[in-house]
Amino acid sequence: MTNETCTADGNAVVVADLHKSYGQVRAVRGVSFTVRHGEIFALLGPNGAGKSTTLEILEGFRTRDSGHVEVLGIDPGDRAGERELRERIGLVLQDIAVEPHLTVRETIARDAGYYRAPRDVDEVIGLVGLTEQRRRKVRSLSGGQKRRLDLALGMIGDPSLLFLDEPTTGFDPAARQGAWELVRRLRAAGTTIVLTTHYMEEAQQLADRVAVITGGRIISEGTPATLGGRDSARARVRFALPDGCTLEGIPVAAGESVAGPERDELVTVETAEPTGTLHRLTGWALAAGAVLEGLTVERPSLEDVYLRLTGSSGTDAYENDPAGTDPSSTVLEESAR
Numbered sequence: 441m442t443n444e445t446c447t448a449d450g451n452a453v454v455v456a457d458l459h460k461s462y463g464q465v466r467a468v469r470g471v472s473f474t475v476r477h478g479e480i481f482a483l484l485g486p487n488g489a490g491k492s493t494t495l496e497i498l499e500g501f502r503t504r505d506s507g508h509v510e511v512l513g514i515d516p517g518d519r520a521g522e523r524e525l526r527e528r529i530g531l532v533l534q535d536i537a538v539e540p541h542l543t544v545r546e547t548i549a550r551d552a553g554y555y556r557a558p559r560d561v562d563e564v565i566g567l568v569g570l571t572e573q574r575r576r577k578v579r580s581l582s583g584g585q586k587r588r589l590d591l592a593l594g595m596i597g598d599p600s601l602l603f604l605d606e607p608t609t610g611f612d613p614a615a616r617q618g619a620w621e622l623v624r625r626l627r628a629a630g631t632t633i634v635l636t637t638h639y640m641e642e643a644q645q646l647a648d649r650v651a652v653i654t655g656g657r658i659i660s661e662g663t664p665a666t667l668g669g670r671d672s673a674r675a676r677v678r679f680a681l682p683d684g685c686t687l688e689g690i691p692v693a694a695g696e697s698v699a700g701p702e703r704d705e706l707v708t709v710e711t712a713e714p715t716g717t718l719h720r721l722t723g724w725a726l727a728a729g730a731v732l733e734g735l736t737v738e739r740p741s742l743e744d745v746y747l748r749l750t751g752s753s754g755t756d757a758y759e760n761d762p763a764g765t766d767p768s769s770t771v772l773e774e775s776a777r
């Protein structure tokens with residue numbers, strides 16, 4: 441079972457005012473965050489933001505210029521704690537060197553030998569879904585299967601804290617769902633998880649808290665539901681204008697705005713109070729004997745908020761979010777019938 445030692449204040453990870461430069465490149469510029477014991481914490485950010493540098497410092501692979509770092513109560517920059525840190529953390533990095541001529545089972549069994557109390561090799565093979573491939577040479581695995589092997593190697597030591605650097609890159613959708621389920625099970629068993637990902641849906645699905653890092657600084661932090669004021673953002677009610685109705689005829693209250701119809705022939709009512717807005721709109725449609733075809737209520741997805749925060753969106757990303765990709769989008773098709 442996992443070893444639950446953490447820092448004195450109950451955090452598995454503490455980072456305070458961390459700095460790291462590579463020559464003239466200031467990769468990490470005053471990053472601070474904490475990861476509570478037993479939670480899944482996601483670091484999000486564009487390429488070159490400083491995520492890997494931060495993780496590598498936490499993992500003890502890179503020295504820092506300044507700042508305070510504690511991982512399970514150990515300073516990863518202190519060589520005296522290196523052995524204990526290796527024993528208690530698990531790593532799924534972007535590039536893990538494995539011997540191509542070994543089989544899947546041999547590879548995992550060999551790594552199990554490095555730990556005092558490893559998990560059962562065949563159980564781990566089963567958990568990552570490689571039972572059928574366990575006798576195959578590593579060199580013959582597909583990209584997604586290799587990534588599953590990486591996951592197996594990350595968890596074989598039964599770590600208290602698992603670092604996952606873009607864990608599902610290259611996975612097909614079913615394998616990704618399987619990996620998410622596995623990560624949730626690890627958390628349920630008490631493992632703390634720090635992950636980086638470029639998939640906002642992955643952060644939405646897994647993370648208890650996320651931090652967005654760009655230019656070496658954390659620019660926003662919160663739960664996936666509240667990041668960047670996402671929970672209080674204005675909602676968009678969208679529907680097709682019923683035959684015979686005009687834009688001007690749509691009943692709007694103070695503070696609401698109407699726009700459209702757009703390319704998809706839907707009009708948009710922006711509102712801070714979608715409950716009242718829906719009530720008014722559906723009442724209006726029913727009174728006219730009409731149906732609001734394609735009726736949806738959408739709030740900005742995590743990806744919309746992320747793109748706004750990181751300034752990566754050239755256009756209004758919210759406009760481009762396909763209906764149904766956002767778990768917070770509520771589809772109410774033909775509810776006015």
Ligand SMILES: Nc1ncnc2c1ncn2[C@@H]1O[C@H](COP(=O)(O)OP(=O)(O)OP(=O)(O)O)[C@@H](O)[C@H]1O
Pocket residue numbers: 462465466467485486487488489490491492493494
């Ligand atoms: N070994 C290195 N030597 C010099 N510069 C480096 C080194 N590693 C990273 N950098 C630079 O530091 C900055 C942060 O890089 P880092 O790899 O931490 O970003 P990242 O957020 O992990 O990016 P990605 O999402 O692409 O993996 C970048 O400008 C990068 O070019």
